[in-house]
Amino acid sequence: MSFQRIAQDVKLGKDVKVYDFVNLYGCEIGDGSKIGTFVEIQRGARIGRNCKISSHTFICEGVTIEDDVFVGHNVTFINDLYPRATNPDGSVQTDKDWECRPTLVRRGASIGSSVTLLCGVTVGENAMIGAGSVVTKDVPAGAVVAGNPARVIRTNPKGKRS
Secondary structure (H helix, E strand, O other): OOOEEEOOOOEEOOOOEEOOOEEEOOOEEOOOOEEOOOOEEOOOOEEOOOOEEOOOOEEOOOEEEOOOOEEOOOOEEOOOOOOOOEOOOOOEOOHHHOOOOOEEEOOOOEEOOOOEEOOOOEEOOOOEEOOOOEEOOOEOOOEEEEOOOOEEEEEOOOOOOO
16 A cells, blocks of 8 residues: 555656655656655656655745755745735635745755755755755855854855765
8 A cells, every 4th residue: 555645747757766655746856866755745846866855845836956966854945935824805815826936956955954945045056054954045056054044154165065
């Protein structure tokens, strides 16, 4: 018995490993990627090749993760700067009442466990985000950032993996 919810509109690459208790719909996942237990990946999200998405992670609409990216446990992506349940007139919000702000994670980046990424940011190539950080602005390529809000701790001037 499988405990996966993979909608028919999901595009899975070759040799993708998907563990149980996942919810995938309307997304794309590249060749060789691994999707851990208790992960949700929403419509319009794109995961590159050879990525590892660890358990309890939420990847929402508007998120693009390039190749060779590590995403730790319990990582949360956010796609709305001003989330509300209702409009000022009291009516329940619909898809027309908010703007999806895209987030981009560049090739080779690593995101530590329990990181929250606000929408509209770019995480640079081979950057590393320390566990528990809150990312509120772009992370430069090759940088190591940590904290709330995340700040650059050090950089790798050649942009290689830290």
